[in-house]
Amino acid sequence: MQLHVPPAPAPALRSVLTALASPTAVREAPTPSLRTAQGPVTPELPLPVHVLDQIAPAGTAATRLAGWRFLIRCGGRAVAAAETMLTPDGWAFSHFFEGPYVTSTERALRQAESMAGPYQARLLSVPELYMLTLWLHGDCEADGASGHPAATDLLVPLAPAPPGIAAHRPHSVADLLPVLILRVTRTAPMLGSPTPA
Structure with a gap:
């Protein structure tokens, strides 16, 4: 199948390119693999990061x-990832990072390319569970x-996934949402946890 990657806002891409061209931004980032990269580095595969704010008992998600x-x-x-955020002045570079979600995202995207049917790639974060999925x-x-x-x-949970949820196994939203509802209900005091990197 053909996996569609939505176009990122031009200011978001420009902010990442500016950060990559800044020796200070790269040197101060907690990303040894980016700092020691041999050869040109390029930002690719922009994915919108959505946060799951609310799961209604009826099975809908906001x-x-x-x-x-x-x-x-x-x-x-x-070798790393760059995150951008929306500010009052528009899209701006936030930070570089590396770690398991970078390689897991790349693996999940390759996996999605072999699935039947066309899809648009996004990321969905479930902060209460410290969970990130390829949507x-x-x-x-x-x-x-x-x-x-x-x-x-x-939804394809990225590694590391919460206990009891297999990473890199595609689930329909209709199948996975009831599991997430149960998990979020159990962890309700964790509301407001940070978004997984």
Whole structure:
């Protein structure tokens, strides 16, 4: 299948390119693999990062756009990621990071390319569970910055996934949301936890 990656806002991309060109921003980032990258580095595969704000018992989910994430590639592989955020002045670079979610995102995107049916790639964060998923949205023409998970959309939990939820196994939203409802209900005191990197 063809995996559709929605276009990122031009100011978000420009902010990442500016940060990559800044020796100070790269040197001060907690990303040894980015600092020691040999050869050119490029921001690719921009993915809108949506945060799951609320799961209603009826099985619907309310989300909000939290930023855009770019995989930073060098030598044919992702070595880090760059996060952007919306500020009162528009899209701005937030930070570089590396770790398991970078390689897991790259793996999940490759996995999604072999699935049947067209999908639009997004990320969905569930802060209460410290969980990040690749959200495969069925409407490829939709605005990647808006919308809510449809029952037939797929969620692919990224590693590390919460205990009892298998990483890199696609689940329909209709199947996974009831599990998340149960988990979030059990962890309600954790509301307001940070978004997974």
